[in-house]
Amino acid sequence: MSTEQSAAVKEPSMLQQKEMIAEHFRELSRTGETKKKVVYTFVPGNLTELLLAFDVLPVHPEINALQSAMRQKAGAYIGEAERIGHSEDVCTYVKCDIGMKRLGNVGPTGEVLPKPDLLLLSYTGCFTFMKWFELLRQEYDCPVVMLHTPYQGDGEITPTMTQYMVEQIRQQVIPALEKLTGKSFDEERLRELMRLSARAEDDMVAVLESAKHKPSPIDAYFGGVYYIGPMFTAFRGTQGAVDYYAQLRRECNQRIAAGEGPITPEGTSPKERFRLIVEGPPNWTHFREFWKMFHDEGAVVVASTYTKVGGTYDLGFRHDPTNPLESLAQYCMGCYTNRNLPQRLDMIVKYADEYSADGLLINSVKSCNSFSAGQLMLLREFERRTGKPGGFIETDLVDARYFSAANVKNRIESYLQMIVQKRTAGAASVDLAAAASLVRSLPVINQGGAA
Amino acid sequence: MDSVDQYVARADALYHDVSYRSVAEWKTRTGKKAAGHLPVYAPREIIDAAGMLPVAMHGAGDQVEIIRGDAYFQSYICQLPRSTIELAMSGRLDDIDAFLFPSTCDVIRNLSGMWKMLFPKKFVRYLDLPQNFDRKVAGRFWAGELRHLYADLCALNGTTPSDDALRLSLARFSANRRAVASLMALRASEPWRAPAAEAYLIIRAGDVMPVEEHTAFIEGYLAAAQGADRPMRDYTRVVVTGAFCEQPPLELIRTLERAGCYLVWDDFTVGARFLEGDVSLAGDPIEALAQAFLNQSVKNACVYEPDGKKGEWLVNTVRDTRADGVVFAAPSFCDPALLEQPMLVTALERAGIPHTSFKYAENLGQFQVIREQAGTFSDGLRLWSNA
């Protein structure tokens, strides 16, 4: 299949996802007529099933920001935010969002986004979230409900943490949604939605884990961000998400059966030469160019941490309808950036082994202290524990000023070169070891001149 | 009574003691352990009640050359964690037995994980301050966390947990906050009597002094300062905010004054006065401390503001201290301070309060630009008030 031909290929799951998103934005644009309420909330630790149980429409500002970057609008939005006094040093998602709002709040589909009726501050794994919604509260003058997700500082979820979360959900979040919608909380409905979530989660994990095959049928970073889309946003708990993941899983299985690699915008990946783990969010302003740098080298990402920010399903978590509020609490606390650094390291080291990866590449983004602070230590510890090479590149999420294509390309190439050298050295050391054992097995002809 | 100079000399020596020799001496004298904590707020009462010395750590300022610390952080992360790592890797924190990392920001949060990996033999605890301010829900959570911390520190130090010990510590810290408040009040009313850099050192001495000693130290300084003959100058009065975690170099504080600004309020050492007023001694002391955090803590960028009256406190502080304007001084790359700033600016602009802003790093060595900026601002304020 030529590159041109395959680039044009859209698998059914892609079209399915595209239509789900389009319909969601159509619904958002019709809230004037439908009177549906709109709740802005964040991806990590989102309570989608609970929101859907109240028939409200979620909006995720991070998604708008990254979509703006992919549509090359982020520069103007960030510029507007900086012009009105936002610091160049802070997370560009926030500035992109504020700038977008100030310049008309036109969403990814070109339609004006409705204002939030409520800000659900699912404060999970990122300090900036708190300030972001304080800023939006000032912009929109609307109520905020805080859901503080305790961090796994000691690498565990304690009963006190769970109780704190459940009480917040029961005593504050649910009453706020009841007040907003005029509906009573229907626990049965929530359970039903969570049942659907768990089904979709099973299939999504199967898709992510398909990367254990050689060659991997997916790219778990660049492709991964599409695969997590419905699960991490407005669709978890819907039949649409169940169907989407079932379809996606079928497509992966077909590629495995055919021995094919991932589908990329440049076509099906050429021969898989490198299997990488990537830590950190992607750059969105040059997403395709960035991906192509990997594609051109035959580098496939077999596991990534970014695809776990909205839930660590691959570690076994499933939404549990038998215990809905506790389960929502556990879900929030388990998200990747809500885990402490030793836990994050353990995950990456485990991936290295389970996915037979050649090494770890960190994309350190300037915006995000939640991800970035401590990454150099992760890199060092990863190398120490696995003996595999680590690489480090620096970009930003949605600020094109911090994406130097030549620099990034150079770093990726040198890193891949390092892997090759390591392989050669590894092979050489195997040869040396074989030679040494051969020498040891040779009959001793002359041990010591005096004998 | 000691003279102002004697108090300041002692505080200055403690400030420059980045090897924490005074902590080592205290440990030798008492046979007990020390617990350090990062900015901004930590429940020092709990450490004290466990019989340990609470040590407030504020990085190394401009006093230590960073050799190892830079290898741990990218260029776009603030300075404080690098110098803290530097102090630890160079053995200067060896005498600190336990480390508490409050949920000030994601950098300090992640530093707690780095600490676990770098120093597996030390006691390391992340303190997840409640960001939900519901008295019942958050009160139960925070009291639970405090109880857990108290039990663990007592076990580490070989002391028996006791409500009486906790109450004694609550009372000691309430007394300390009263003393700090008196010093802040003097700064607001007669700033020439307690220059900003001097008052700063006096409060910072409490980073390492046992609390009762520090309270007496402030009271002694206050008496000496009130009696000292110092001229009042024609300076403008400014409030400084944004510098609550990584600290500005001492020379920067002096520079602001030399540029013609009396700093009638600042948040440099806000951790020492994070709770306002006394903590109740009635009932369960841990509950009392937990409720004090929820009901009596200052407004600060590192905690959530549930009421949405962003910046009202700043406008009130400007009015209460009769300040002419506000200086935003934030560490470069500081998420809490820099994300907060536009909201505070909105509140100031609504109230018609002039402001200026700059960024710094704790190891900044050049002050000319800031001096000129502060001087221009101060001149502008003077013109403004004369107009």
Ligand code: SF4
């Ligand atoms: S700081 Fe990081 S996690 Fe937080 S909003 Fe920005 S990119 Fe997302």
Ligand code: SF4
């Ligand atoms: S200076 Fe700011 S960003 Fe740095 S550790 Fe302190 S609060 Fe966090």
